[in-house]
Amino acid sequence: MERIQAAIAKARAERQGTHDTAAPHPVLGNAGQHDISGHWEALPRHPLDPKVAEHNRIVQSGQGGESAAFDLMRTRTLKMMQENGWKRLAITSPTAGCGKSTVAINLGLSLTRRDDVSTILIEADMRRPSLADKLGIRRNYLAADVLRGAAPFADNACRISDRFAVSTNDRPVPNSSDLLQAPQVGEILRQIEQSYAPTLMIFDMPPLLVNDDTIGFLNHVDCVMLVAAAEQTSIKQVDESEREIASHTNVLGVVLNKCKFSGGTYGYGYDYY
Numbered sequence: 692m693e694r695i696q697a698a699i700a701k702a703r704a705e706r707q708g709t710h711d712t713a714a715p716h717p718v719l720g721n722a723g724q725h726d727i728s729g730h731w732e733a734l735p736r737h738p739l740d741p742k743v744a745e746h747n748r749i750v751q752s753g754q755g756g757e758s759a760a761f762d763l764m765r766t767r768t769l770k771m772m773q774e775n776g777w778k779r780l781a782i783t784s785p786t787a788g789c790g791k792s793t794v795a796i797n798l799g800l801s802l803t804r805r806d807d808v809s810t811i812l813i814e815a816d817m818r819r820p821s822l823a824d825k826l827g828i829r830r831n832y833l834a835a836d837v838l839r840g841a842a843p844f845a846d847n848a849c850r851i852s853d854r855f856a857v858s859t860n861d862r863p864v865p866n867s868s869d870l871l872q873a874p875q876v877g878e879i880l881r882q883i884e885q886s887y888a889p890t891l892m893i894f895d896m897p898p899l900l901v902n903d904d905t906i907g908f909l910n911h912v913d914c915v916m917l918v919a920a921a922e923q924t925s926i927k928q929v930d931e932s933e934r935e936i937a938s939h940t941n942v943l944g945v946v947l948n949k950c951k952f953s954g955g956t957y958g959y960g961y962d963y964y
């Protein structure tokens with residue numbers, strides 16, 4: 692009798708992928724093959740510290756014009772992506788410091804204000820990662836380890852809210868271009884998508900015109916949002932960037948950030964077309 696029960700338990704464990712001797716899943720690790728909501732629940736929670744958020748211009752819900760601007764960006768982004776069947780969005784800018792990472796986080800937070808949307812934000816700026824600092828996150832493994840296939844997603848990612856997961860690097864990673872263009876990256880992203888079924892995956896990229904990290908990664912995304920900074924980015928840089936992106940994938944739109952005359956409380960301004 693005991694042997695039969697042991698055999699049934701073993702068969703059940705094998706069917707569910709939770710048997711001790713099963714090799715760890717490359718993206719899920721020992722979490723096994725649970726259902727999608729189980730995978731989300733297995734990600735550790737990391738609620739935002741309001742002081743860290745305010746310091747880093749992270750807009751929480753109900754912050755008047757600031758959150759309304761991001762909600763508008765969210766609605767336009769979702770509409771365009773869903774109409775085209777696009778799921779992966781890269782955010783970049785012509786040069787450094789235009790506000791890519793700030794926009795990526797705020798867009799992700801705005802998306803989670805919709806009950807029917809889940810979002811995964813992935814740090815893809817290996818040279819100057821900033822999502823970990825902006826969100827106050829420290830994990831044992833890096834987003835780079837996940838993309839290398841050296842750590843399961845759940846050992847690096849955490850949940851800012853029920854349906855918003857973030858994968859971060861808390862320090863620069865060498866050989867970023869090689870890593871972002873490595874052959875296993877496509878398969879790992881596909882597995883994350885399959886396991887967590889996010890509505891959108893957002894990649895916080897390095898600046899486009901500074902090195903080849905972003906261009907080498909564009910084959911993994913469906914579209915790109917270009918962030919330009921008022922009084923910093925020239926029309927020529929926007930043109931050049933749009934042309935470069937369009938030769939690899941789709942241009943979703945250009946966001947004009949740091950616009951002084953937008954009427955935003957903190958000088959935020961986003962024009963999106």
Ligand SMILES: Nc1ncnc2c1ncn2[C@@H]1O[C@H](COP(=O)(O)OP(=O)(O)OP(=O)(O)O)[C@@H](O)[C@H]1O
Pocket residue numbers: 747748784786787788789790791792793794816819821897898948949950957958959960
């Ligand atoms: N709308 C805005 N108004 C004023 N300052 C802003 C705005 N958006 C972002 N910033 C500030 O500009 C700086 C750069 O922002 P952020 O780190 O988001 O840019 P980035 O494009 O990701 O930079 P990097 O190229 O280094 O990755 C930060 O100090 C950020 O707080």
Ligand SMILES: [Mg+2]
Pocket residue numbers: 791792793816819820821895896
């Ligand atoms: Mg950045």
